[in-house]
Amino acid sequence: MTRKLIPFAAAIALLLFFIGPGRGFLPTALPGRPAVSAAPQVADHAHDATTGNASTIGLAPSPVTSPASTAARVNVAVTAAPEAARGYVIAATALGPDGRPLADAPLRFYELVDLFGTREMQIGSGTSDGRGVVTLTYLPAQPGTHDLVVRTSAVGKVTAGEGRTSFDASVSAPQSKVERPLLAIFSDRVPYAAGLIVLSVWSLIAFALFATARGVIRGARRTTRKGEPA
Amino acid sequence: MERRAHERYIERAMWSIGRGDRNFWIAVLVLGAMVAAGIYAWVYQIQRGLWVTGLNQKVSWGFYIINCVFFIGMSYGGAMTSAILRLTNAKWRAPLTRLAETTAVAALLVGAVYPIIDMGRPDRFLNIVLYPQVGSPVVWDVVAISTYMLASLVFLYLPLIPDLATTGAALKGGKLQRIYQLLALGWKGTPGQERSLQRGIGIMAVLIIPLAVSVHSVLAWLFAVTARGGWHSTIFAPLFVLAAMLSGVAAVILVVAAFRKVYGLQEFITAKHFRYLSYLLIALGVGYLYFMVSEYLTEGYLLEADTTPVLEAIFIGTYAPAFWTFTTVGLILPLILAAIPGRFPIGRACLASGLVIGGMWLKRFLIVVPGMAEPVMPWDWGRYAPTWVEITITIGSAAAIPLILIIFFRFFPVMSVHEMEEVEHEPERRPTLQPSFAEGAGK
Amino acid sequence: MAGPLTRRRLLGTLGGVGGTALAAGWAPVAFSMTAPAATKKTRQWAMVIDLRRCDGCKKCTQACQETHHLPQTFEWIKVFDVKDTSGASYFMPRPCFQCENAPCLRVCPVAATFKDDEGMVLVDQDRCIGCRMCMAACPYGARYFNYNEPPQYDNPFGHPTPEFPVPQQKGTVGKCMFCVHRTEDGVLPACVEACGMNALYIGDLVEDVATNGVETVRLSTFLKENDAFRYKEELGTGPRVWYIAGHGQLLEG
Numbered sequence: 001m002t003r004k005l006i007p008f009a010a011a012i013a014l015l016l017f018f019i020g021p022g023r024g025f026l027p028t029a030l031p032g033r034p035a036v037s038a039a040p041q042v043a044d045h046a047h048d049a050t051t052g053n054a055s056t057i058g059l060a061p062s063p064v065t066s067p068a069s070t071a072a073r074v075n076v077a078v079t080a081a082p083e084a085a086r087g088y089v090i091a092a093t094a095l096g097p098d099g100r101p102l103a104d105a106p107l108r109f110y111e112l113v114d115l116f117g118t119r120e121m122q123i124g125s126g127t128s129d130g131r132g133v134v135t136l137t138y139l140p141a142q143p144g145t146h147d148l149v150v151r152t153s154a155v156g157k158v159t160a161g162e163g164r165t166s167f168d169a170s171v172s173a174p175q176s177k178v179e180r181p182l183l184a185i186f187s188d189r190v191p192y193a194a195g196l197i198v199l200s201v202w203s204l205i206a207f208a209l210f211a212t213a214r215g216v217i218r219g220a221r222r223t224t225r226k227g228e229p230a
Numbered sequence: 231m232e233r234r235a236h237e238r239y240i241e242r243a244m245w246s247i248g249r250g251d252r253n254f255w256i257a258v259l260v261l262g263a264m265v266a267a268g269i270y271a272w273v274y275q276i277q278r279g280l281w282v283t284g285l286n287q288k289v290s291w292g293f294y295i296i297n298c299v300f301f302i303g304m305s306y307g308g309a310m311t312s313a314i315l316r317l318t319n320a321k322w323r324a325p326l327t328r329l330a331e332t333t334a335v336a337a338l339l340v341g342a343v344y345p346i347i348d349m350g351r352p353d354r355f356l357n358i359v360l361y362p363q364v365g366s367p368v369v370w371d372v373v374a375i376s377t378y379m380l381a382s383l384v385f386l387y388l389p390l391i392p393d394l395a396t397t398g399a400a401l402k403g404g405k406l407q408r409i410y411q412l413l414a415l416g417w418k419g420t421p422g423q424e425r426s427l428q429r430g431i432g433i434m435a436v437l438i439i440p441l442a443v444s445v446h447s448v449l450a451w452l453f454a455v456t457a458r459g460g461w462h463s464t465i466f467a468p469l470f471v472l473a474a475m476l477s478g479v480a481a482v483i484l485v486v487a488a489f490r491k492v493y494g495l496q497e498f499i500t501a502k503h504f505r506y507l508s509y510l511l512i513a514l515g516v517g518y519l520y521f522m523v524s525e526y527l528t529e530g531y532l533l534e535a536d537t538t539p540v541l542e543a544i545f546i547g548t549y550a551p552a553f554w555t556f557t558t559v560g561l562i563l564p565l566i567l568a569a570i571p572g573r574f575p576i577g578r579a580c581l582a583s584g585l586v587i588g589g590m591w592l593k594r595f596l597i598v599v600p601g602m603a604e605p606v607m608p609w610d611w612g613r614y615a616p617t618w619v620e621i622t623i624t625i626g627s628a629a630a631i632p633l634i635l636i637i638f639f640r641f642f643p644v645m646s647v648h649e650m651e652e653v654e655h656e657p658e659r660r661p662t663l664q665p666s667f668a669e670g671a672g673k
Numbered sequence: 674m675a676g677p678l679t680r681r682r683l684l685g686t687l688g689g690v691g692g693t694a695l696a697a698g699w700a701p702v703a704f705s706m707t708a709p710a711a712t713k714k715t716r717q718w719a720m721v722i723d724l725r726r727c728d729g730c731k732k733c734t735q736a737c738q739e740t741h742h743l744p745q746t747f748e749w750i751k752v753f754d755v756k757d758t759s760g761a762s763y764f765m766p767r768p769c770f771q772c773e774n775a776p777c778l779r780v781c782p783v784a785a786t787f788k789d790d791e792g793m794v795l796v797d798q799d800r801c802i803g804c805r806m807c808m809a810a811c812p813y814g815a816r817y818f819n820y821n822e823p824p825q826y827d828n829p830f831g832h833p834t835p836e837f838p839v840p841q842q843k844g845t846v847g848k849c850m851f852c853v854h855r856t857e858d859g860v861l862p863a864c865v866e867a868c869g870m871n872a873l874y875i876g877d878l879v880e881d882v883a884t885n886g887v888e889t890v891r892l893s894t895f896l897k898e899n900d901a902f903r904y905k906e907e908l909g910t911g912p913r914v915w916y917i918a919g920h921g922q923l924l925e926g
Contacts, residue, residue, distance in 0.1 A: 113882045114714070116861050116875075119889040121882050141881030141893075173881070173893075181774065181909065191364035198373055201437065202380070208433040209384045213415055215426020216391060220416025279843055280803070281820035287746065290805045290818055350803015350818065350844030357783040357802050368782035368806050457776065457812040457908050607767065607814045608755045 074163030087139030092150040101132030112147040243645040261633040268626015288612030293620040294348035301341030306478030308334025309442035313435040336634040392648035460540030476514040477590040480583035508568040560589015717878040725919030726872035729764035736867030742826040749849035763920035769815040769849035773911030777807035795835035801845035
């Protein structure tokens with residue numbers, strides 16, 4: 001009879017497992033962001049780069065356009081830099097509303113940061129070439145996800161537009177170290193050595209006082225040879 | 231020393247004990263009034279806060295820190311006269327040691343109170359003991375001063391033991407005699423007891439010298455570990471130690487001269503003592519001059535941006551009158567006075583010592599105030615003028631030292647009998663009585 | 674498992690399996706709960722002051738005094754009127770530099786001055802004994818002593834804390850703390866917000882970003898491109914405040 005209950009129990013277990021408190025550990029697949037561990041891929045891309053075949057890390061989702069059809073569009077692609085230590089190459093392509101490249105467009109690159117609210121931090125700028133492309137080498141300060149916005153201002157009849165992307169960075173600039181001089185380690189310990197000396201001095205003083213007192217008191221108990229009164 | 235002189239010695243040493251004559255009470259009243267005024271000023275300050283002083287945001291250390299360094303410096307007389315002279319086996323020290331050691335303790339007690347007077351929250355004084363940060367010079371200060379105070383008290387007490395026995399024996403009876411006998415620990419002068427005592431005193435004499443050096447070095451580092459021009463100098467610790475020794479010897483000269491006159495010790499404290507003390511004074515004074523020259527030459531040669539403003543201020547600026555007064559009247563003149571042979575050796579030694587003490591106070595002022603007033607940022611020089619609170623507390627604390635001495639010598643001999651016997655290699659002596667003394671005892 | 678099925682055994686089996694499932698489900702949550710919360714960032718605050726833009730209006734000083742209920746003599750951020758060796762005259766605001774190697778930190782006898790985990794040097798006015806050693810040690814004159822009774826204020830959070838030492842305590846030392854009581858709530862420091870010329874930037878060394886409320890820049894690039902310097906660098910204090918050299922040249926009119 002118990003054997004028949006096992007599938008029933010298993011069903012309850014699975015239910016609790018998935019919709020119960022165990023939910024928190026399900027793989028987080030937020031929409032639009034592939035959970036890619038870029039570390040091994042960067043190495044691959046480094047190889048690919050020599051053949052000029054760098055594959056994209058970040059997606060290029062549909063650019064956000066303004067309602068008017070005269071707005072420019074920007075496609076943003078992030079790839080690893082040829083030398084891994086230099087970080088990433090952000091290639092932004094400015095396109096007109098017809099999809100043709102927009103030359104001589106002033107492009108500004110921003111990263112979204114959370115500092116007293118969400119703000120846009122400018123990380124670079126450039127003017128697009130004949131193919132509408134501006135590239136920027138970018139070494140982020142921290143690993144993790146970075147959200148980018150690339151904007152272009154109006155060029156001729158084409159109005160301003162922007163493009164966004166996100167990418168996961170595993171290469172980042174070396175952290176600024178806290179500058180404590182090396183000797184501080186030594187000077188931190190010296191006072192404790194001094195404390196030891198202080199303790200020994202106090203014990204010497206105590207010895208001088210109490211040993212003398214003891215010696216005098218003891219000497220007083222023994223009668224003197226001349227038998228003098230105290 | 232022949233027998234009668236020896237007895238006279240003991241008599242003079244104990245002359246003041248139990249002697250409550252009119253001069254004594256007048257002195258106590260006058261000094262007591264000054265001390266009371268100082269205490270009143272301090273209470274006034276505690277109630278209202280430190281704004282009653284002349285301190286401000288730029289000059290945040292003033293009279294109180296100056297006085298702390300000054301009075302603790304004066305306490306070096308004990309270490310110098312008692313300890314160093316003992317270790318160098320200078321026989322002439324014998325009648326002076328008690329006065330020197332007591333002055334040291336009194337000056338130390340007064341000087342050690344000043345950091346508390348200076349604190350913004352004296353009610354939180356225990357925080358230093360509860361939450362000490364061992365890297366702080368203030369903590370070093372507290373440790374060094376308390377250790378030195380303990381050592382000075384022990385160094386005063388140990389040679390006092392035989393004299394306590396003598397004094398106790400000379401009393402007729404009563405509670406006072408019991409207290410003396412208790413404190414004397416049953417001293418009889420046996421060889422065993424002598425050995426114990428000599429060992430104890432010897433340890434303390436050796437210990438108190440590095441302790442004394444450490445106290446003023448730590449006080450110097452309070453200033454020298456900051457980045458202020460004129461303070462961040464490597465010579466500060468030796469400079470302060472030498473200054474303290476100088477003011478200590480000067481204080482001993484003054485105290486010894488005063489008590490010699492009032493308590494009639496002329497037979498045993500002679501011009502010879504003052505001549506020798508003057509030699510000490512001169513040696514220390516010349517050494518101090520040398521240290522000063524070294525510091526100002528090093529700084530003045532390069533005239534770096536951070537040290538030049540202070541140098542300018544003390545040589546040709548606002549503080550120049552004080553500085554040159556100190557150098558001429560407070561240092562060079564006394565040394566000349568003390569050095570030239572001639573008449574009035576004691577008078578000259580006293581005048582020189584008085585000038586040295588005044589000069590040393592001025593020098594501490596010239597270290598603290600210009601260092602604080604000089605601009606660390608592009609703003610004007612700070613200004614400092616003490617208020618009546620600071621001046622009254624200073625006067626009260628200065629009066630406290632002779633007050634402590636007078637009261638102390640009401641109960642204890644003003645010269646060390648045992649030490650005199652030690653240097654004269656006298657055999658065990660019998661405590662003798664003078665009728666007048668015995669009658670006056672216990673008052 | 675042989676034997677007749679009793680109610681006890683049924684419930685026991687169900688309970689055992691269910692319990693195991695629950696445990697299996699809760700465990701990862703329990704682990705993630707003990708892991709540090711990813712939501713609160715560890716900042717290392719820094720400031721950049723653009724001397725090309727300061728016009729010496731002292732609105733920063735005023736805002737600081739109002740925010741912290743300070744007496745008029747307390748200028749936790751103080752604007753200096755400087756004339757340098759080349760003859761240029763300009764204004765230089767000086768907050769507390771929150772030094773990495775702070776002299777005031779080392780000399781406090783009771784450790785009333787301490788560094789928090791954001792690198793900010795704070796003062797615990799409940800412990801301060803008012804010895805003013807820190808004021809002697811600070812090479813920038815950034816500390817202020819409450820000689821007098823400070824202006825009273827009813828702190829809505831109850832007792833003043835090192836992060837928000839308002840009201841100040843008499844007989845203790847106070848100084849600028851980069852408004853950590855505001856930054857922990859995501860609000861700009863009072864001086865940065867009040868600056869009409871947007872000359873004060875508050876930034877994070879970890880994320881390498883700084884903002885003056887209007888413009889946000891990459892901190893390291895901003896410093897490098899504008900030849901930023903620190904005041905009295907040779908003292909080795911490691912200040913967290915950089916200055917962009919200038920003499921008010923970006924002021925309009």
